[in-house]
Amino acid sequence: MIWIVAGLIVWALGLWANVRLSKRKTSAAALAVPVIFGLVLVFVWEAVVRGFGISPVLLPAPSVIAARFGQSSGVLWQDFVQTVLKGALTGYVLGCGAALLTAIVVDRFDFLRRGLLPVGNFVAALPIIGIAPILVMWFGFDWQSKAAVVVVMVFFPVLVNAVQGLADTSAMQRDLMRTYAAGYWTSLWKLRLPAALPFIFNGLKIASTLALIGAIVAEFFGSPITGMGFRISTSVGLLQLDLVWAEIVVAALAGSAFYGGVALIERAATFWHPSQRGR
Structure with missing residues (x-):
């Protein structure tokens, strides 16, 4: 349950950050938006796999893939x-x-x-x-x-x-x-x-x-x-x-x-x- 809550919090923070950055017309903001989106996606993936106990045969966690x-x-x-x-x-x-x-x-x-x-x-x-x-x-x-x-x-x-x-x-x-x-x-x-x-x-x-x-x-x-x-x-x-x-x-x-x-x-x-x- 902790992982699910953490995933929701990170997703909300990432959405808030990307909405604010998308309004800035700078090259740094344009680069930060996809980076933040990717990191949030990976963390939510990890949280969903660990929170719901999904079998590694069906969907391994990003940490397992990195290892x-x-x-x-x-x-x-x-x-x-x-x-x-x-x-x-x-x-x-x-x-x-x-x-x-x-x-x-x-x-x-x-x-x-x-x-x-x-x-x-x-x-x-x-x-x-x-x-x-x-x-x-x-x-x-x-x-x-x-x-x-x-x-x-x-x-x-x-x-x-x-x-x-x-x-x-x-x-x-x-x-x-x-x-x-x-x-x-x-x-x-x-x-x-x-x-x-x-x-x-x-x-x-x-x-x-x-x-x-x-x-x-x-x-x-x-x-x-x-x-x-x-x-x-x-x-x-x-x-x-x-x-x-x-x-x-x-x-x-x-x-x-x-x-x-x-x-x-x-x-x-x-x-x-x-x-x-x-x-």
């Missing part, structure tokens, strides 16, 4: 390297790079736009649990097959956004470049590619989340004895839910850092765009 995190840091690091650095990051770079090059070719030849983009929409709609086993059989059980799954998942979202961005310039802007006797490649480099950057980064941010999801899910269909997906599937079978949640924490931190890194690069590259004003 397992410290005990299994070596295993978690190996899984991080296997899944995030080898599978997700490699597939992300290859898939996004291929998508950007293909977008330029599609933009250059209109018949490819009409033929390839409908196919892209069809492939993007395919469920990952359908294509992952096939790619695992094609490329083997190591990280290469996971990278292949990530390539398939990120290629078409980036392609569609890049093609849309390259077509976003106005007729007046294109006429002005022709007035300056600029050829296709000059117009692409000086006008259309910079104008497409907000669209491209939108696709890159979407792909950053898809990459990690694809790599983890693909490991459920075949993997060596390391990897976040492998560890989650085996730990669930052994009822080691604290280790499962520790892997989820690693995945959440990696995904947030991945997305945040792309967002920071976007802010530096598109500082001139109206969407970046006031940030």
Whole structure:
């Protein structure tokens, strides 16, 4: 009962603090609001688990997850390297790079736009649990097959956004470049590619989340004895839910850092765009 009361008090204090901080238009207040919200959420989680005596098999407390995190840091690091650095990051770079090059070719030849983009929409709609086993059989059980799954998942979202961005310039802007006797490649480099950057980064941010999801899910269909997906599937079978949640924490931190890194690069590259004003 003490834990439940403490959880209610902390929740009320956190709500009061966030309401007051949200009225302040400073960078410190903007940073403090999510931090306070996260800390309150973790404490309330701990209070609910301990106050109601919830079984660790159903929902382990944050303190238990933190203890397992410290005990299994070596295993978690190996899984991080296997899944995030080898599978997700490699597939992300290859898939996004291929998508950007293909977008330029599609933009250059209109018949490819009409033929390839409908196919892209069809492939993007395919469920990952359908294509992952096939790619695992094609490329083997190591990280290469996971990278292949990530390539398939990120290629078409980036392609569609890049093609849309390259077509976003106005007729007046294109006429002005022709007035300056600029050829296709000059117009692409000086006008259309910079104008497409907000669209491209939108696709890159979407792909950053898809990459990690694809790599983890693909490991459920075949993997060596390391990897976040492998560890989650085996730990669930052994009822080691604290280790499962520790892997989820690693995945959440990696995904947030991945997305945040792309967002920071976007802010530096598109500082001139109206969407970046006031940030």
